[in-house]
Amino acid sequence: MTVQRLDFEIDGLSCAGCVGRAETAIKGVSGVSGAEVNLATKSARVALEGGDAQEVSRALDTAGYPAVPHRQRLEIAGMTCASCVARVESALEQVPGVTGVTVNLADGVAAVTTLDKDTAPLIAAVKSVGYEARPVQTGTTAADTVGAEIRHLRRSVVVSAILTLPIFVVEMGGHAVPALHDAIAATIGMQASWMIQFVLATLVLAGPGRIFFAKGLPALMRRAPDMNALVAMGAGAAWAYSSVATFRPGWLPAGTVAVYFEAAAVIVTLILLGRWLEARAKGRTGAAIKRLVGLRPDTARVDRDGAIREVPVGEIVRGDRVYLRAGDRIPVDGEVIDGRSFVDESMVTGEPVAVEKTAGAALVAGTVNGNGALVMRATAVGADTMLARIIEMVEEAQGTRLPVQDLVNRITAWFVPVVMGVALVTVALWLAVGPAPALPFALVSGVSVLIIACPCAMGLATPMSIMVGTGRAADLGVLFRRGDALQSLQSVDVVAFDKTGTLTMGAPQVTDVASKGDEDDFLATVAAVESASDHPLAGAIVAAAEVRGLDLPQASDVQAVPGQGLSGTADGRSVAIGNARMLEQAGVDAGGLTEQAEALAREGRTVVMVAIDGVPAGVLGLADTLKPTARATVAALHAWGVQTALISGDSEPAARAIAAELGIDHVVAGVLPDGKVAAVRDLQQGGRKLAFVGDGINDAPALAAADIGIAMGSGTDVAVESADVVLVSGNPGGVAEAVEISRRTLRNIWQNLGWAFGYNVALIPVAAGLLYVFDGPLLSPQLAAGAMALSSVLVVTNALRLRRVKTEALS
Structure with missing residues (x-):
């Protein structure tokens, strides 16, 4: 039996004990005749005699020292049908170290998961079954790969049609119009007509139709016939029979002498026409990736040795200073270090309104700078940029099975x-x-x-x-990271949402202002004192005053009281802001504000009480406001018969207020991350299929526990990595769009x-x-x-x- 050698990297090795356990795990796999694990190189060398690389990989996973997989993408030339796909997959699966293969007929790409970085054995395996392979670069689209094929097929169709038309007119026209048949017989004669048809049909089969024989006959000899073999046999049989009838009619039984040159030629022409139309349509399927790739500029202006030079984007490294002019497309991810401008981030967020960028603000590759000049520091380049990751996710989704x-x-x-x-x-x-x-x-x-x-x-x-x-x-803006999510999402029974940052904006805003006197004067006075604080609620109050265009008086002697609020002086008046205890410590009877405060609390608002010069002055209600599409999203899910749930770490009143406003069916509030997992499990009772939507680190366990995890792209990397589906813009409307895409697909x-x-x-x-x-x-x-x-x-x-x-x- 042939011995196969596997050389691959192992993760998690830190000591001699790890080496021993990893070797023991590998040697326990049936078919392994030898294993050496090297701590210095963190790699393994394994000898297999009929064993399975997937079993080796699973054994290492179980032992806690996973093999490091490499994902290779190969462009396969020559595939024409599902039989081709099966043969290519089978050939690649036999290559030592391969643990997974998916071949896509639509884009002609094989996605191979292998323990070995080298693509040479994969290319050789594909070639052994009659096809050509080469590595694919990230961002290559179906339109790129089939462009040459489309041009070649168009030429073939034109040539084949020109040669076939006379045969078709003479033979089929003669059957349809007896006078034409008689005219041919009376002029050049039927034997000469058959000779002309023979020449033209032979040119069709030897020229444009040669591809069917060049690929089909070798496949037939390998006992692995494909679509080309069927066409070659069909057209070839019609041509061969007709040739015998033309040149050796005596070999055929009496009454069977007839020619079918038109059948052979028309078969080739029509099938080439079908392949040309099919290839043109395939080219349009890669439009999404082509648009994404088009967002990357080719060059950028970068500081090199104190001079600003235009360099290819591929040469930018982390830490480089990149200079952006008005209208430039941002080449890599980074942060602003100088300048001020507005950037169109609709590519990422879906929002048409440009976002202001000043020093310290984050920039994303592919977005467009506005009218101002910016200097940025590159923080992620090449495959690490958000745009590159999006392209990779789309490629993987399109190649999924x-x-x-x-x-x-x-x-x-x-x-x-x-x-x-x-x-x-x-x-x-x-x-x-x-x-x-x-x-x-x-x-x-x-x-x-x-x-x-x-x-x-x-x-x-x-x-x-x-x-x-x-x-x-x-x-x-919906990216499917896991293949089965596209199929599973269409039959989901329950969609559960996190609240903060998912259905809501994730930042408090003033929703209610109730004062004993002039409302604007009240808000300006409170905002003046709050402007000295960096608390999120303080920022929301100041923002509310700015929206109204209020001039804030000068504040002084501002002091924060932990857990209660803050006090200070504004325009010569003493101000106490916070909860009831804060006002009591300031010697103010808050009883006159209690009824309003309790009403706001029942609606899920965060309540701030205010006293000015020792007198109750009013209350403010703050809440995390809903995202614009949240209500329509829940309504769409309900219209499709999908139940909804809200699972939040926020307080019960706040969660129930949001749920009531949206019409959500189930509410679980005040839970920690493990509580969210328990809530997911409860909602899955009875075999119900559940999708969970979240954005934070604390949502990662629930995303993993759900049947389908949907992460907001605006959330944390941990949440995104735990998800099956990513909503790039952070728009909850993407949930409804994902379900609709799944159902329609x-x-x-x-x-x-x-x-x-x-x-x-x-x-x-x-x-x-x-x-x-x-x-x-x-x-x-x-x-x-x-x-x-x-x-x-x-x-x-x-x-x-x-x-x-x-x-x-x-x-």
Whole structure:
């Protein structure tokens, strides 16, 4: 038995004991004949005799020393159907160190998880089964990879059509118009006509149609036939029979001499036409990534040795000073160190209003500087920028494989061999029991079966919908980080929300002002004293006064009293601000403010009492205000029959006030992170599928515990990494959009699969001659080729409808 060598990195090694435990774990895997773990290089060398790299990886995970995986993306050239996908996947899975493979027919990319960084063995494995492979760079789109293919196919279609048209007119025109047939016979003669057809058809098969033979026949020799093999056999059989009829008619039984050059030529032309249309449509599926890649500028002005120079963005390193002019697109993530401007961040936030940026403010790659000049320090470059991470997430989402695809793959792996078997049986039955002359009937029916079968449509049904659906989701600011989330989200029963920063803005705002005297004077006086404090509530009060355009009096002697409030003097008046205890310590009877304060508290407001010159002056109510789309989001979920819940660490009154305002069904308040997990578990009782939406570090456990975790992109990295879906803008409306995209994409997939399988189940028997048995027509190979080409085009076109998905409830 061949011994396979694995060399890979291991995480978590810190001592000799770790080395021993890691080696023991590896050697415990069946098929491992040797293992050496090196502490210095933190790597392992393993000898496998029939063992499985995935088992080795799982054993190390269990031991607490996980193997470090590497994700490789390869562009595969030459795949045309689901059978190709199955063969490429099988070849890659056999490469030592590979732990996971997903091949996408729609974009022609294989995503491989392997313990080895080297791509050479992967490329060699793909080549061994008749395809070409090369590494893909992040940001390469379907439009980039199929551009050359589209141009080549267009030329092939034009040449093939020009050569095929005379054959079609002469042969089929002669059948349709007897006078044309008689004219040909009376002038050049039928033998000369067949000779001309032979030359033109041979040029079609040897030129534009050569691809089917170059790829199909080797696949047939390897006993791994694909779509190219079916076309090669069908067109080749029609051409060979016609050539014999033309040059050696005596070899054929009496009454069977006829030519089908037009069938061979039309088959090639129509299938090339279908592939051209399909390739053009595929190019549009990468539009989302292409738009994202287009947000990256090529160059930037950077400080180099005291001089400002324009350098490629790829040469910027962390710490570089980058100079931005008005209108420049920001090249990398960073922070402002000088200047003032407004930046259009709609790419990230979805908000059309530009955001003011001054020293210390964060900048995101891909956003656009306004009218001012800025100097920034680069803090994240290359693959570490937010834009690069977004592109990577979209690429991974578009290349994902849903659970439904596994069933499709199992069926299509046997599809082409079964079709060839059906074609042989068809020919045999026609020869055995068909009417005389049986041979032409057998030939036409056998070729039609080979041509009409369409594994292309079955192979494209799922990945095309995924690519377009996730691309549209990315346009809406929704990124699917886990493949099964796209399928699971459409059947979710409950959506649970965190409150602060998810449904609300995450910062308090003044919602109520109730004063005994002039309201503006009251607010200005309170804001003057609060302006000396850095407490979040103080900032909200000052902001409320600024919104009203109030002039604040001079404040002095401001003192904070922990847990109670603060006091000071404003415009010569003594002011006490805080809770009832604060006013009592100032010698003020707060009884006159109690009723208003309690009413505001019942509504979930944070209450601030105020006394001026020893007299109760009024109260302020503050609350974390709702995000604009929160109400519409909850309404949309309810309209779809999805229940909603609020799980918050905030107080019971505040949480219930928000829930009542939004119409949320369940409320769990005042809980710590472990309490949020318990609440998630309770809501999952009875087999209900739950999605949890959050943004903070304290939400990470709940995001992981939920069936689908949805994180606000404006939240913490910990929350984002724990999630299955990321809402880039932090807009809760993205939840409804994610559910809508999921539902529409899965519906689209089932439509495609229904068409692809229904088409084959219905038309293969028709092609075999079933209708003819009941005095119906016999399907011609030309019609079979047209139907086959149309099948793939219809699947792709149906998937492209997802580009127009829009959540009406949020419009």
